[in-house]
Each structure stands twice: as C-alpha cells, then as structure tokens.
Amino acid sequence: MKTPATHPMKSASMPVLLALLMVISSLAGCTAITGGSDSDAEVLAVFSYSPSSNIRTGDTVVFDASSSTPSNGVTYRWDFDADGSIDETGRSAEWQFDTTGVKTIELTVSDGSKSSSQTKEITIADATAQPPSAEITQYADDEDCSNDDLDENTHIVLWICEMDKSMTDRDISATTTVTLDAATSEAGDSSQYITEWNWDLDSGTDNDNDGDSENDVDFSGETVDWSNVAPGEYEVNLNILNSAGLTDSDTIKVYVNYAGQWSDFEMGGNTSGNAQTLDFDVNIVYDKDQGNTIRKAVGELTYPQQDDDCNTLPGATNCRAKLDIYAINEEDEEASNTSSKALDQRTDGDCDEENNDCVHLTLSSYMFTDTESTYGDGDWIFQIRNDKINDLQVESFVIRLHYSNSK
Numbered sequence: 001m002k003t004p005a006t007h008p009m010k011s012a013s014m015p016v017l018l019a020l021l022m023v024i025s026s027l028a029g030c031t032a033i034t035g036g037s038d039s040d041a042e043v044l045a046v047f048s049y050s051p052s053s054n055i056r057t058g059d060t061v062v063f064d065a066s067s068s069t070p071s072n073g074v075t076y077r078w079d080f081d082a083d084g085s086i087d088e089t090g091r092s093a094e095w096q097f098d099t100t101g102v103k104t105i106e107l108t109v110s111d112g113s114k115s116s117s118q119t120k121e122i123t124i125a126d127a128t129a130q131p132p133s134a135e136i137t138q139y140a141d142d143e144d145c146s147n148d149d150l151d152e153n154t155h156i157v158l159w160i161c162e163m164d165k166s167m168t169d170r171d172i173s174a175t176t177t178v179t180l181d182a183a184t185s186e187a188g189d190s191s192q193y194i195t196e197w198n199w200d201l202d203s204g205t206d207n208d209n210d211g212d213s214e215n216d217v218d219f220s221g222e223t224v225d226w227s228n229v230a231p232g233e234y235e236v237n238l239n240i241l242n243s244a245g246l247t248d249s250d251t252i253k254v255y256v257n258y259a260g261q262w263s264d265f266e267m268g269g270n271t272s273g274n275a276q277t278l279d280f281d282v283n284i285v286y287d288k289d290q291g292n293t294i295r296k297a298v299g300e301l302t303y304p305q306q307d308d309d310c311n312t313l314p315g316a317t318n319c320r321a322k323l324d325i326y327a328i329n330e331e332d333e334e335a336s337n338t339s340s341k342a343l344d345q346r347t348d349g350d351c352d353e354e355n356n357d358c359v360h361l362t363l364s365s366y367m368f369t370d371t372e373s374t375y376g377d378g379d380w381i382f383q384i385r386n387d388k389i390n391d392l393q394v395e396s397f398v399i400r401l402h403y404s405n406s407k
Helices: 008-040
Strands: 048-050 060-064 075-079 092-096 101-110 115-125 156-165 176-181 194-200 223-229 232-242 247-267 276-284 296-304 323-328 334-337 356-364 378-386 392-402
Touching (some): 156 176, 296 323, 378 392
Parallel strands (some): 156 247
Antiparallel strands (some): 048 060, 247 392, 276 378
16 A cells, blocks of 8 residues: 655645734734724814904914814815805815805815714904904992901902891801993994993803803893802903904903801800800802802801809809800811810900900811812801800801902
8 A cells, every 4th residue: 555645845834824824814904903993983073263253354264173083084175155165175274255244164074985064154354343342340349347448459349248147047148249340341443333242150161062161141231230149259251242243352250258247146055064056057169160269268256254144153263154166067077166275365356355255267268178188168067166054145256258368
C-alpha cells in the first residue's frame, strides 16, 4: 500500500494564511464600525451670528454653524434672502444686507443621507439709525428700620419694616412692592421713539429657552410695579426696542431687607425642669446659582436684668434674669446661641446697661451655605430660651435679614 505523499510547504503555510485572514477580518470590522458611527450620528443644524443685535444695512454679519452636529463629514448651505437658493456654503459665512426689515436666515446641514435645518429672523435697520439707551432708575429707602440713613446710589435697596408685630404672629412672611422705572431711557435720535420696554425679573434663568437668560418678558411697560417681593437679592434686566428696530439693555440689583420687632411680651419661667422657649419662624435664602444670597441674619434681644415682680431670696440670685437666643435650621440642628455670653458682657447695641441685658446673635452668610460644616438655607427658627425659674417681661426682640451690604 502506498503512503500518501506529504507536502511540508503546504502544511506550514496553512497557519500563516489563517492568521492573515483573521487580521484582515479584524481590520475590516474596525473600518465598518467607524464608518457606521459617522453615518449613524444625528444631524442637527445650529447657528449663531455676530453682531447679535443692532444690525444696520451695510454691516458685515458673521454666521457661525460650529455648534451643529456632527462636526465632520457634513455640508453647510446658507440661504440669506429666503428665496430657496444657496447663497453661501461652509461652516461659517459672512453677509451684508442692503435693505431694511426682518430677514429670514436658513441653515441646512447634510451628511448626504440626512439633513437638518434651522431658521432665524433678524432685524436690519437703516444705516443711519441710532440705538436707544436703556436705563433703570436707581433708588433706595432714606432710612432702614432703625431710622439710620442709607447711603446707596447704585442699587435699588428697600426695607420691609414690621416694628409692631403681635406675639400671635411669630412668622416672617411679609412682602413688598418694587417699582421699576425706565423713564430716563433714551430712544436714540429725535426722529425715533421707544416701542417696547420688557422686564426680566430673573436674569439668571432662561425661562423661554431661547439661549438668552436676560430677555424673558415678565413685565412690559415704561414703569411697572412688581408686587409680592419677599426679602432677598434679585437681578432685574430691562430690554428696550426703538422705532428703528434697534435695542439696548440695562441691569440692576434689587435688595429687599427685613426687620420685625416684638415688644413688651412675657417669657415664662422654667418651673418644670425644662427651659421655656418661644419660636420665631423665618425663611432664609442663600442660592448662589440664582445670585440670591443673604449677607447676615441677626436676632436682637433686650430684657430687664430683674423682673419687677420677682421676690429676691436672702443671699440668692434667683431674680437675676438670663435669656438666650438660639438659631436652629430646618434639619433641627442648632447652629449657634448666646448662652456662653457672660452677664456682664450683655451690652450689645444701644443698651441701657444699668437696667437691661442686650444680646445679639449674628449669623453670617457662610453659615447658610450647604457644606458638611454649615447649615444650609431654608426654614429657620430663632428661639428665645429661659432656663431660669422666674418668668420675665421682655422689652423687645428684633429679627433683621440683611440681603444688601448697606447698613
């Protein structure tokens, strides 16, 4: 019987051929995935233009489509006169308009199989037109709630003063009305006039989702009253439009501070082994993202060193009063108190040191930030606490919320 002939070269080459086939197959797969990734990408047309406002005939406007997707493998077609024809190509383009009016601009982005378009309208004014000048009138209260003069010439600064609050109302919920006035704004030249005054009361939030957080329309009019404004810090933006179609804007900070006073009320004594307390509720805002950040919150307590109807025991100090202020956040965490202040040091503010104790508790803005070592904002309690056995007629308790840096 013959033994089949063997072919060493053929046998040796088989593994090499198999390896080459595997490499080629692997390379072909990578290319297909890359190509498939490009072809599967979403096509989205997005463009901006500069200048973004106050464009006149003859001005060069730069249009930019770099925010479109994908960034490679697509074409860009621009139609600047709404006639359906291609006026420019490329990721960016320049154009001048020689007539006035509202112009419709369309960008179409395509990858060869899919396309996307975006359309925007821009207003073109005459070459001689002048832009308006927006101005929000600044003003401030003459005095704060302690009759101290306010020195303020940049912002709108107001105080809500509730200096005769009832003990049945220990909640701070007062609001005020802020007048916003743009009467000193100017139209441009003598032939022009202002056609729109639009107020955005929250310039940090883009409520209409148009990409500009400062042009939402909350109020319209030359002068408006903004009601139910709670204590806080606000940034207001004014946008005006003149008869030539040109615009301008102005921004101002509005600070609403608060002071509330409770006077001549009774504080019960500790007769059961538990301190007597009175709670005062206050909402405190520290929102750095929105630019609404309290500067400080202050509690001011004034009480007699000894109540008139207390009977002093021989050799005792039972009638020497000691009240304290405690600050507690909405998680029921005690943030600070005045209990460590010695009796002979209770002379804060304008105090009648012969007859009264005066203690102030000041919480800085840092305490209201949200960290592991601070206490956050929200619903807080200012609490008066009496650990002594005798009751006491309190002269006054004041809570002040400072949102502005002025006194």
